[in-house]
Amino acid sequence: MAISSNLPLLPAALFLLLLPTSSVLATERERKTFIVRVRPDAKPSIFPTHQHWYESSLTSLLSSHDSTAATTTTPPPPPSLLLHTYSTVFHGFSAQLTVSQAHALHSFPGILAVIPEQVRQLHTTRSPQFLGLKTSDSAGLLKESDFGSDLVIAVIDTGIWPERKSFDDRDLGPVPPKWKGACVPGRDFLATSCNRKLIGARYFSNGYEATNGKMNETTEYRSPRDSDGHGTHTASIAAGRYVFPASTLGYARGVAAGMAPKARLAAYKVCWNSGCYDSDILAAFDAAVADGVDVISLSVGGVVVPYYLDAIAIGAFGAWEAGVFVSASAGNGGPGGLTVTNVAPWVTTVAAGTIDRDFPAEVKLGNGKVIPGTSLYGGPALAPHKLYPLIYAGSEGSDGYSSSLCLENSLDPKAVEGKLVLCDRGINSRASKGEVVKKAGGIGMILANGVFDGEGLVADCHVLPATAVGASSGDEIRKYILSESKKSSATATATIMFRGTRLNVSPAPVVASFSARGPNPETPEILKPDLIAPGLNILAAWPDGVGPSGLPSDKRRTEFNILSGTSMACPHVSGLAALLKAAHPEWSPAAIRSALMTTAYTVDNRGETMLDESSGNSSTVMDYGAGHVHPQKAMDPGLVFDLTTYDYVDFLCNSNYTVKNIQAITRKKADCSGAKRAGHIGNLNYPSLSVVFQQYGRHKMSTHFIRTVTNVGDANSVYKAAVTPAVGTSVTVQPDKLTFRRAGQKLNFLVRVEAEAVKLSPGSSSLKSGSLVWSDGKHSVRSPIVVTMQQPL
Numbered sequence: 001m002a003i004s005s006n007l008p009l010l011p012a013a014l015f016l017l018l019l020p021t022s023s024v025l026a027t028e029r030e031r032k033t034f035i036v037r038v039r040p041d042a043k044p045s046i047f048p049t050h051q052h053w054y055e056s057s058l059t060s061l062l063s064s065h066d067s068t069a070a071t072t073t074t075p076p077p078p079p080s081l082l083l084h085t086y087s088t089v090f091h092g093f094s095a096q097l098t099v100s101q102a103h104a105l106h107s108f109p110g111i112l113a114v115i116p117e118q119v120r121q122l123h124t125t126r127s128p129q130f131l132g133l134k135t136s137d138s139a140g141l142l143k144e145s146d147f148g149s150d151l152v153i154a155v156i157d158t159g160i161w162p163e164r165k166s167f168d169d170r171d172l173g174p175v176p177p178k179w180k181g182a183c184v185p186g187r188d189f190l191a192t193s194c195n196r197k198l199i200g201a202r203y204f205s206n207g208y209e210a211t212n213g214k215m216n217e218t219t220e221y222r223s224p225r226d227s228d229g230h231g232t233h234t235a236s237i238a239a240g241r242y243v244f245p246a247s248t249l250g251y252a253r254g255v256a257a258g259m260a261p262k263a264r265l266a267a268y269k270v271c272w273n274s275g276c277y278d279s280d281i282l283a284a285f286d287a288a289v290a291d292g293v294d295v296i297s298l299s300v301g302g303v304v305v306p307y308y309l310d311a312i313a314i315g316a317f318g319a320w321e322a323g324v325f326v327s328a329s330a331g332n333g334g335p336g337g338l339t340v341t342n343v344a345p346w347v348t349t350v351a352a353g354t355i356d357r358d359f360p361a362e363v364k365l366g367n368g369k370v371i372p373g374t375s376l377y378g379g380p381a382l383a384p385h386k387l388y389p390l391i392y393a394g395s396e397g398s399d400g401y402s403s404s405l406c407l408e409n410s411l412d413p414k415a416v417e418g419k420l421v422l423c424d425r426g427i428n429s430r431a432s433k434g435e436v437v438k439k440a441g442g443i444g445m446i447l448a449n450g451v452f453d454g455e456g457l458v459a460d461c462h463v464l465p466a467t468a469v470g471a472s473s474g475d476e477i478r479k480y481i482l483s484e485s486k487k488s489s490a491t492a493t494a495t496i497m498f499r500g501t502r503l504n505v506s507p508a509p510v511v512a513s514f515s516a517r518g519p520n521p522e523t524p525e526i527l528k529p530d531l532i533a534p535g536l537n538i539l540a541a542w543p544d545g546v547g548p549s550g551l552p553s554d555k556r557r558t559e560f561n562i563l564s565g566t567s568m569a570c571p572h573v574s575g576l577a578a579l580l581k582a583a584h585p586e587w588s589p590a591a592i593r594s595a596l597m598t599t600a601y602t603v604d605n606r607g608e609t610m611l612d613e614s615s616g617n618s619s620t621v622m623d624y625g626a627g628h629v630h631p632q633k634a635m636d637p638g639l640v641f642d643l644t645t646y647d648y649v650d651f652l653c654n655s656n657y658t659v660k661n662i663q664a665i666t667r668k669k670a671d672c673s674g675a676k677r678a679g680h681i682g683n684l685n686y687p688s689l690s691v692v693f694q695q696y697g698r699h700k701m702s703t704h705f706i707r708t709v710t711n712v713g714d715a716n717s718v719y720k721a722a723v724t725p726a727v728g729t730s731v732t733v734q735p736d737k738l739t740f741r742r743a744g745q746k747l748n749f750l751v752r753v754e755a756e757a758v759k760l761s762p763g764s765s766s767l768k769s770g771s772l773v774w775s776d777g778k779h780s781v782r783s784p785i786v787v788t789m790q791q792p793l
């Protein structure tokens with residue numbers, strides 16, 4: 001470090017010293033984290049490493065800042081100015097800078113991008129901002145053979161509880177020789193906490209602590225150990241061992257197993273008490289790829305921004321280039337449209353569906369009416385055949401009742417004592433509302449969805465007898481309480497009947513209410529989410545330090561817990577991807593995704609189009625993408641739509657990104673001249689086809705897609721195209737027969753889509769979908785064709 005700031009004539013130091021003083025005015029002293037993309041070949045040779053170069057550059061930048069503001073008191077710079085340096089999926093560093101410093105840095109040679117950090121959140125429905133839902137679980141695709149045991153799945157999350165049986169290494173062979181990772185010790189976590197199952201563990205907190213100050217080590221571990229539960233849960237969904245018997249508070253009894261029970265796990269902890277910081281997430285991507293993982297599972301997300309400003313998209317691109325499959329949760333912002341996140345086309349974006357298991361807990365009202373609900377409450381039941389007084393904690397106003405959120409200290413024990421309380425969802429978490437009712441002396445809780453939550457129900461491990469009901473049921477119960485209160489004699493009464501675990505539920509799967517929906521806000525020509533997987537009421541491993549409700553006051557301890565969210569759907573696909581890679585080591589991440597998408601199904605166990613839990617209506621491609629994953633079929637898809645880095649660069653060119661923006665994502669120099677000639681954004685060789693037509697008073701619109709399929713089935717095979725056009729469109733495929741002579745052979749085809757204008761008011765749009773299926777009599781290779789008509793304003 002001796003060669004840092006005392007070499008002012010070095011080119012790197014020089015350009016940083018040439019800051020225009022006006023851009024470092026001491027007006028905004030507040031520092032934020034920025035991620036800086038550097039052209040690696042711009043490093044002056046005098047610096048032995050990129051780290052030396054970055055440190056020196058930052059020292060110069062910050063000291064020049066300080067000298068212009070010599071009269072104000074500036075806190076001393078932190079010991080290392082760098083939060084992280086990146087060298088595998090990304091070249092550059094992260095640091096805390098003022099906005100003007102970041103701005104100044106932007107225009108220097110060698111600096112390709114200065115990206116403001118985003119804070120990401122976990123995609124479970126435990127977080128109160130998310131909506132609730134149902135169940136699903138599909139364990140043990142393959143018997144527990146050695147299958148998949150050479151594959152390593154990285155889980156970028158809240159860390160891991162290594163002592164769980166799900167992470168036992170019995171009967172596993174030695175760690176794969178390619179593994180270069182480490183088991184980084186820290187508080188309550190030893191270098192020996194890893195084993196032949198959990199082969200690596202690291203934690204990244206510099207970004208978190210730069211923004212929040214030092215972490216409070218009484219509430220979280222400065223180590224890979226999981227103080228939240230989310231990371232332990234997602235890791236065991238992806239690759240937990242068979243554990244029998246498994247259950248939570250007696251619910252969902254059976255065998256718990258991850259999708260790839262013999263795959264190895266590596267935990268990368270990036271999520272802390274206040275969220276997951278981009279600078280740390282990117283460091284985890286960098287480390288995971290350098291360590292030699294095969295799959296990265298990421299169940300966190302934030303707001304959608306252009307890919308060149310999105311640290312997750314950038315990290316995932318670098319992983320893709322290294323042949324690593326990245327799956328990410330779609331988010332829990334549903335059921336509204338345009339809510340899908342993690343939409344980069346090199347990421348597999350996973351939405352959530354239910355499974356055929358649920359946990360009914362009905363409400364019986366004093367008037368005899370029985371209302372469906374769901375719960376994982378596991379304590380003493382309410383007295384049988386007894387009805388309890390039922391109250392709504394909202395106050396009565398001119399237009400009925402105000403809402404009753406059951407916030408901390410909001411309930412009057414005199415009014416609540418010995419009663420059932422109806423609470424509304426919102427603001428505080430579902431389980432904490434139960435805690436509030438319990439503290440006030442209430443005997444139980446009925447938790448009603450708000451209008452935005454719709455009819456989707458999430459089961460929770462409540463701390464008192466409680467159940468969740470849909471929005472319309474909430475209305476009905478409120479009406480009942482109101483009408484009873486108008487009578488002089490009667491008072492409202494109710495009870496909750498807990499029914500335990502119900503199996504073989506039909507219909508299933510159903511798209512979970514909370515599951516985030518398309519269209520893709522960044523690139524509507526790429527259908528997102530890509531597919532759905534189980535994400536409602538999923539049983540998986542749980543740490544010791546946290547009760548199943550997640551409340552700090554909850555002292556119950558369970559080996560397993562049941563959670564809901566696209567967070568739980570994503571690791572199902574991560575585990576499946578590992579199995580596919582084990583079966584087909586030569587497949588690229590795009591081939592793996594293609595296999596999952598083209599074999600996905602869109603009908604439920606009644607044989608009808610999957611329903612949307614939020615409305616009870618049929619769901620659409622915007623909810624499920626290509627459909628629900630079908631593990632066995634994905635093993636043998638027949639054909640795949642493959643992709644190369646060049647295809648993605650063409651895609652970015654056709655997205656009209658500048659060459660500099662593209663270089664923030666790809667590490668190669670981009671040349672867009674060829675791509676522009678090659679066509680439009682929808683020509684990315686994606687397994688789904690999506691077009692957005694602007695009507696502009698036209699009667700007929702048309703476009704074409706060029707696609708290339710690779711034969712991964714039998715050497716000699718003939719595929720024929722079958723088209724189901726969307727209503728009001730015509731679709732032709734040329735050629736409509738593909739004759740393959742060998743495995744690995746690629747053939748092209750062209751799909752022309754013509755659509756007639758529809759009546760739309762300005763600014764509105766309509767969505768239609770159909771499909772193209774290539775079939776050789778043995779395989780069906782299905783691509784959705786999505787046609788969106790938009791009437792410009």
Ligand SMILES: *[C@@H]1O[C@H](CO)[C@@H](O)[C@H](O)[C@H]1NC(C)=O
Pocket residue numbers: 216217218219
């Ligand atoms: C850390 O958290 C504990 C438990 O919540 C709290 O009592 C303590 O005051 C916190 N310490 C700091 C330094 O904030």
Ligand SMILES: *[C@@H]1O[C@H](CO)[C@@H](O)[C@H](O)[C@H]1NC(C)=O
Pocket residue numbers: 614615617
């Ligand atoms: C469900 O479908 C019916 C009939 O098409 C429609 O009227 C209704 O608005 C739909 N409900 C929702 C919530 O979309």
Ligand SMILES: *[C@@H]1O[C@H](CO)[C@@H](O)[C@H](O)[C@H]1NC(C)=O
Pocket residue numbers: 654655656681
């Ligand atoms: C890119 O720019 C061209 C020319 O202005 C335009 O036709 C095309 O629609 C743009 N593409 C996107 C994805 O914005």
